[in-house]
Amino acid sequence: MKSTGSFDVALHRNLIGGSWVGSTFLPNINPSDLSQVVGEFATATADDAQAAIAAARAAFPGWSRSGILERSRILRDTAQEILRRKDEIGALLSREEGKTLSEGIAETIRAAQIFEFFSGEALRLAGEVLASVRPGVEVQVTREPLGVIGIITPWNFPIAIPAWKIAPALCYGNTVVVKPAEVAPGCTWTIVDILHRNGLPPGVLNLVMGKGSMVGQALLDSPDVDGVTFTGSVGTGRRVAEAGARHMRRSQIEMGGKNPLVVLDDADLGVAVEVALNGSFYSTGQRCTASSRLIVTDGIHDRFVAALADRMATLRVGHALEPETQIGPVVDAGQLEQDLDYIAIGKAEGARLVGGGDLIERPTRGHFLAPALFADCAPRMRIMREEIFGPVAGVIRVRDYDEALAVANGTEFGLSAGICTTSLKHAAHFRRNTEAGMVMVNLPTAGVDFHVPFGGRKASSFGPREQGRYAAEFFTTVKTSYQAAG
Numbered sequence: 001m002k003s004t005g006s007f008d009v010a011l012h013r014n015l016i017g018g019s020w021v022g023s024t025f026l027p028n029i030n031p032s033d034l035s036q037v038v039g040e041f042a043t044a045t046a047d048d049a050q051a052a053i054a055a056a057r058a059a060f061p062g063w064s065r066s067g068i069l070e071r072s073r074i075l076r077d078t079a080q081e082i083l084r085r086k087d088e089i090g091a092l093l094s095r096e097e098g099k100t101l102s103e104g105i106a107e108t109i110r111a112a113q114i115f116e117f118f119s120g121e122a123l124r125l126a127g128e129v130l131a132s133v134r135p136g137v138e139v140q141v142t143r144e145p146l147g148v149i150g151i152i153t154p155w156n157f158p159i160a161i162p163a164w165k166i167a168p169a170l171c172y173g174n175t176v177v178v179k180p181a182e183v184a185p186g187c188t189w190t191i192v193d194i195l196h197r198n199g200l201p202p203g204v205l206n207l208v209m210g211k212g213s214m215v216g217q218a219l220l221d222s223p224d225v226d227g228v229t230f231t232g233s234v235g236t237g238r239r240v241a242e243a244g245a246r247h248m249r250r251s252q253i254e255m256g257g258k259n260p261l262v263v264l265d266d267a268d269l270g271v272a273v274e275v276a277l278n279g280s281f282y283s284t285g286q287r288c289t290a291s292s293r294l295i296v297t298d299g300i301h302d303r304f305v306a307a308l309a310d311r312m313a314t315l316r317v318g319h320a321l322e323p324e325t326q327i328g329p330v331v332d333a334g335q336l337e338q339d340l341d342y343i344a345i346g347k348a349e350g351a352r353l354v355g356g357g358d359l360i361e362r363p364t365r366g367h368f369l370a371p372a373l374f375a376d377c378a379p380r381m382r383i384m385r386e387e388i389f390g391p392v393a394g395v396i397r398v399r400d401y402d403e404a405l406a407v408a409n410g411t412e413f414g415l416s417a418g419i420c421t422t423s424l425k426h427a428a429h430f431r432r433n434t435e436a437g438m439v440m441v442n443l444p445t446a447g448v449d450f451h452v453p454f455g456g457r458k459a460s461s462f463g464p465r466e467q468g469r470y471a472a473e474f475f476t477t478v479k480t481s482y483q484a485a486g
């Protein structure tokens, strides 16, 4: 332990083959208070990553044949410990990532629920027995673990995303090397520590924190990794897919979004405003499922923009741990710069800034940005085409539902799409015709259940869906076995 000012800054090491290792560390800075170091986290080298992959490979035969009761028990105990410590872990999440404390605790509970779900799934993995087309032959279809899984996670859901990749990987008998985002590694470190203490055998789960260009790249370059599951940017996702093709390896890739929320004339205005406010700005807009394109028909447009702007003006932006805060800080200086750049680009493109977009002073020095709303946006503008990943949304005015649907689908992304309407006909048509992996009616585009498939289309996702029972599509491989009856 070393001390900076009044904070004890614990050293958090990497876990390789069951041992905590590492001698160089980077500080994890609190975006609500840049003078506060949340902890010191080890930075792994490419050699550490190789050692972690070798440890995972060595542990695979044992873990893949381990009893399902043992796997289920470890996942359940982990769920229970996360839940027991939800206030402490939720506060850690808020301190390292900047979500409000209630968002941090809610995400921690979600991680516990994910471990609990997969604790049950470990006991439920089933196959099929079929009659063969050849008399006297029996056919079985079974699922086996894929092997060594490389997991690369982003900072914006620092506990839920690692949970929804690690839990199914272990549940189905795989071994793991996980690399969390450099900006917010603390929650992944905590999950790994809990799993380790709850009896996971050495080498089954290895943690390598550090730079994507070094540690992530080592995972991509290794011929000994059987599958990589990644959530992050489109650019990096493409590199993950290319490396996967080179190694003939399975890839599961979740990338960006430019998610549309359609608001029709017949929408309940109060519902539409709350849905847009939540979808666009909660979690500081740092969700790949955030609604960044608000596509609004003529008859409700002006009332909607005015009501949303009024509601935004009441949002309290501030330190993530203060109880009255509704919007926490932007995660780091680089992301803040990107958000401000896009706000400048929006103005230069001729969009009208209705409100927000300024830096905000608070008693602590942090990355506080007032959520920004643009109106008079055109679909071709960069702010309507490129993912900003911050609290910035734009309104596109359309004539009618048909134009709204065309604009909603006119994007290279296809993660989540939403509509606010009281018309059953339009709701049903939109659910069928939206080109997205997830669709929400009178609900925010962000904020999903943990037990059903998650993923998108087009440039948003590549490979099998995450979460729920569909997770087995990525984390297991199918075997068809034939046997002549004696």
Ligand code: UN1
Pocket (backbone or CB within 6 Å): 154, 156, 157, 161, 231, 254, 286, 287, 288, 289, 445, 446, 447, 448
């Ligand atoms: C959610 O909206 O509840 O990175 C989850 C992201 C997504 C997860 C969103 N992969 O924002």
